[in-house]
Amino acid sequence: MRLHLVDGTYELYRAHFAPRPGHRDPSGKDAKATVGIVESMLALLHDAHEAVTHIAVAFDNPIRSFRNDLYLPYKSDEGVPPELRSQFDAAEDAVRAIGVTVWPMREYEADDGLASGARGFRDRVEQVRIMSPDKDLGQCIQGDRVVQVDRRQKRVTNESAFRAERGFGPDSMADFLALAGDSADGFPGLPGFGKKTASMLIGAYERIERIPADSADWKVRPRGATQLAATLVEHRDDALLYRKLATLVDTVPIAESLDDLQFNGVPRARFERWCDALGVQRLKTVPKRWQ
Secondary structure, X not given: OEEEEEEHHHHHHHHHHOOOOOOEOOOOOEOHHHHHHHHHHHHHHOOOOOOOOEEEEEEEOOOOOOHHHHOOOOOOOOOOXXXXXXXXXXXXXXXXXXXXXXXXXXXXXXXXXXXXXXXXXXXXXXXXXXXXXOHHHHHHOEOOOEEEEEOOOOEEEOHHHHHHHHOOOHHHHHHHHHHHOEOOXXXXXXXXXXXXXXXXXXXXXXXXXXXXXXXXXXXXXXXXHHHHHHHHHHOHHHHHHHHHHHOOOOOOOOOOOOHHHEOOOEOHHHHHHHHHHHOOHHHHHOOOOEO
């Protein structure tokens, strides 16, 4: 048995910005992203290789989370195209209409929900497959038990592949992001610390606190080590804040049991009503598994 945990916000954005014709519901409202995420989820549910039996989809709704209270510039709903923002609730309803459990995150982020699901169920399944290329979710990877799947690139990353690519383990991902920064989440990292430097130091020490204050004591010698060490001393509090922002919360309460996450097929009547409401009659023939 495998559990598929899907980053619904990523799927929604991908559907909205996909280079394909838009779609409007019978009232004239933009529904491209909503229809697109349903098409994407149906494709996943019908993928013979993935063989989905248990699944949940987590959404950021709203984008704002508790992290905005810790750091004002953290990502928020500001800048989200209004035609996309208006579909957040509709997208959740659409995923429910195909018989898939939805985890709507309010105070937390979708990534926190996925991390909590991975932690909560990983010992009860053969494998947890986190369906998202989001680098933050790399910290959830554990051996071959919890892996990250990029559907677009058809790439699966387990712990050995993660270590080979990054130069450090999944548990150190938040420390790496604290030094290197994460523009997608809105925090800059430390001045002078690029990805290569951050990877080298975190690969050697795993945690920010373990990096010696004096560069003369470093096991590795990145370019400009003396200045980097001074910067780390001066901005250590910033680094620790950024790490807190980057660290996923894996203790978000999840109401559903593993049995509740079982996909039993698309509920025909509900799905057909959804198709009628969105004006997508063509999708009525797409599902291959019905309740």
